[in-house]
Amino acid sequence: MDQQARQTDRREFIKYAGAATALSALAVPRVFASAGADHKLQIALVGCGGRGTGAVVDALTAASYPIKLVAMADVFQHKMDESVTALERQYQATPDLVHVPDEKKFIGFDAFKHAMDALQPGDIVILATPLAFRWVHFQYAIDRGLNVFMEKPLVADTPSANRMLDLAKKADAKNLKVAVGLMIRHCRARQELHKRISDGEIGDLIAMRAYRMHGPVGSCFSTSRPKDRDELLWQIERFHSFIWASGGLFNDFYVHQIDEVCWMKNAWPIKAQALGGRHFRGDNVDQNFDNYSVEYTFEDGSKFFFDGRTMIGTRNDMSSIVHGTKGSGIVSTSGHFPGNCRTFKTQNQDKESTVWRAKQPEANPYTMEWKDLLEAVTNDEPYNEVPRAIQACLVANMGRMAAHTGQEITFDDIQSCPHVMSPGVAEFTTGSPAPVLAGPDGKYPVPTPGVTVDREYGTA
Numbered sequence: 473m474d475q476q477a478r479q480t481d482r483r484e485f486i487k488y489a490g491a492a493t494a495l496s497a498l499a500v501p502r503v504f505a506s507a508g509a510d511h512k513l514q515i516a517l518v519g520c521g522g523r524g525t526g527a528v529v530d531a532l533t534a535a536s537y538p539i540k541l542v543a544m545a546d547v548f549q550h551k552m553d554e555s556v557t558a559l560e561r562q563y564q565a566t567p568d569l570v571h572v573p574d575e576k577k578f579i580g581f582d583a584f585k586h587a588m589d590a591l592q593p594g595d596i597v598i599l600a601t602p603l604a605f606r607w608v609h610f611q612y613a614i615d616r617g618l619n620v621f622m623e624k625p626l627v628a629d630t631p632s633a634n635r636m637l638d639l640a641k642k643a644d645a646k647n648l649k650v651a652v653g654l655m656i657r658h659c660r661a662r663q664e665l666h667k668r669i670s671d672g673e674i675g676d677l678i679a680m681r682a683y684r685m686h687g688p689v690g691s692c693f694s695t696s697r698p699k700d701r702d703e704l705l706w707q708i709e710r711f712h713s714f715i716w717a718s719g720g721l722f723n724d725f726y727v728h729q730i731d732e733v734c735w736m737k738n739a740w741p742i743k744a745q746a747l748g749g750r751h752f753r754g755d756n757v758d759q760n761f762d763n764y765s766v767e768y769t770f771e772d773g774s775k776f777f778f779d780g781r782t783m784i785g786t787r788n789d790m791s792s793i794v795h796g797t798k799g800s801g802i803v804s805t806s807g808h809f810p811g812n813c814r815t816f817k818t819q820n821q822d823k824e825s826t827v828w829r830a831k832q833p834e835a836n837p838y839t840m841e842w843k844d845l846l847e848a849v850t851n852d853e854p855y856n857e858v859p860r861a862i863q864a865c866l867v868a869n870m871g872r873m874a875a876h877t878g879q880e881i882t883f884d885d886i887q888s889c890p891h892v893m894s895p896g897v898a899e900f901t902t903g904s905p906a907p908v909l910a911g912p913d914g915k916y917p918v919p920t921p922g923v924t925v926d927r928e929y930g931t932a
Contacts, residue, residue: 513849514595516543516587518609520555523623524600526838527653529562531598531621532569534842537850540569543576543590545583546601547708547902552577581901584609593617596849602711602718603628604894604907607635614642619849621842623653625727625865626858628719629893630886633862640858647852651845652861656732656808658844659837661830665801665813668828669736673815675798677737678774682729682792682804685781692721692782693756696914704906713758714916715872715928716893716907721760722872723865726780729792730871731864732803733776736794740863741768741776741870743882748875750918752783757915759908759929766871778871795819799827810834876928878921891927 515531517524528541541559546552556577559570578586584605588597599609599622606626613620620643627633643650656662669677691710697703711717711724718724734740748761762783768776792803800819805812811830818825848855866886873889874881894907908929910916917929924930 519600674796746875876919
């Protein structure tokens with residue numbers, strides 16, 4: 473495909489993605505008001521892991537309107553129990569905020585429906601399961617007339633991205649508010665930094681770099697499945713280990729910094745080339761590389777370099793930095809919060825060259841993203857973060873695929889990639905075959921750069 477055709481396809485996709493947000497300006501009935509003036513906002517949690525449980529706390533912390541948790545859903549009883557225990561301890565002084573009766577605690581692949589059925593139109597459901605289920609749950613939330621907070625990342629493949637964009641339009645047509653857990657966009661310090669960069673304080677951005685390097689976290693390493701464990705449920709519980717369930721550690725961990733750097737640039741990359749590999753994996757049977765190095769290229773030729781690593785005993789770094797023609801800036805210093813954002817009149821970023829530094833202490837962006845969503849719900853303001861989040865996920869997919877195939881991957885390549893990583897996900901039940909299966913040695917197919925080049929992994 474020639475360059476002009478690639479750019480046309482990419483621009484059409486961006487136009488398509490933006491159409492969903494534009495729909496939210498249409499005059500449609502206010503959904504929240506339909507619940508009645510005396511209705512107190514209710515929350516249901518679908519996915520009771522650490523991030524879902526944390527999202528409940530963030531919501532209750534941010535709320536200035538009466539709000540409480542009324543239903544919960546998961547496929548694992550122990551996840552449900554752990555979440556309930558953590559929330560009850562957190563809210564010992566105000567137990568009514570998180571008291572969920574046993575009949576509103578649902579277990580199983582259809583539990584999400586029962587939890588959402590416990591809400592009224594205009595309430596909020598938190599979707600915090602592995603991403604493979606995101607579009608299935610989002611569809612049901614729209615059908616029920618619910619506002620949505622969904623955790624990142626949203627998709628591991630392009631067919632799911634297109635489904636999510638179609639659903640975003642339907643959510644807008646119903647005047648539903650939809651937030652995505654890329655909370656850095658709600659950080660007030662980063663918002664000020666973005667404004668300063670956009671206003672030209674450090675000139676045009678010509679190089680950007682980000683690092684997320686630390687030891688193994690989450691479930692990015694997994695050893696062989698015990699023989700008595702259901703294959704599908706075992707993979708879901710170890711979702712970081714499987715690309716179909718999470719986009720691998722690349723998407724789940726790295727999408728934040730990919731999104732924040734592209735935000736500062738006010739652009740998305742058009743192509744990526746990358747390196748990566750598996751070195752000291754031992755008996756681990758997951759599909760991840762333990763190191764990734766991606767070079768993203770923007771349409772103006774500027775570069776964004778991303779390095780990720782999950783290895784024991786190596787140098788740790790979690791930061792994002794941008795370089796402009798008149799200076800430089802720090803987007804993240806050593807994690808998501810606080811950002812300690814700064815701008816400098818040089819590239820060395822020494823104290824003497826500081827132009828601006830974010831005021832401390834900063835507001836927690838995990839709380840601020842909920843504050844912004846709840847204000848949109850209660851004030852009936854247009855609000856849909858799905859199209860922009862899909863862009864961030866596709867750019868993450870682009871870098872991941874470049875590393876896993878050893879090829880240069882353009883935005884058009886990732887947009888047109890037909891690989892459906894979790895076929896039949898809407899019909900999954902206990903005992904359903906998993907989307908990827910181990911070979912006779914108990915190991916799952918891993919990417920083989922230069923060998924499998926049209927998709928990220930073959931069959932075991």
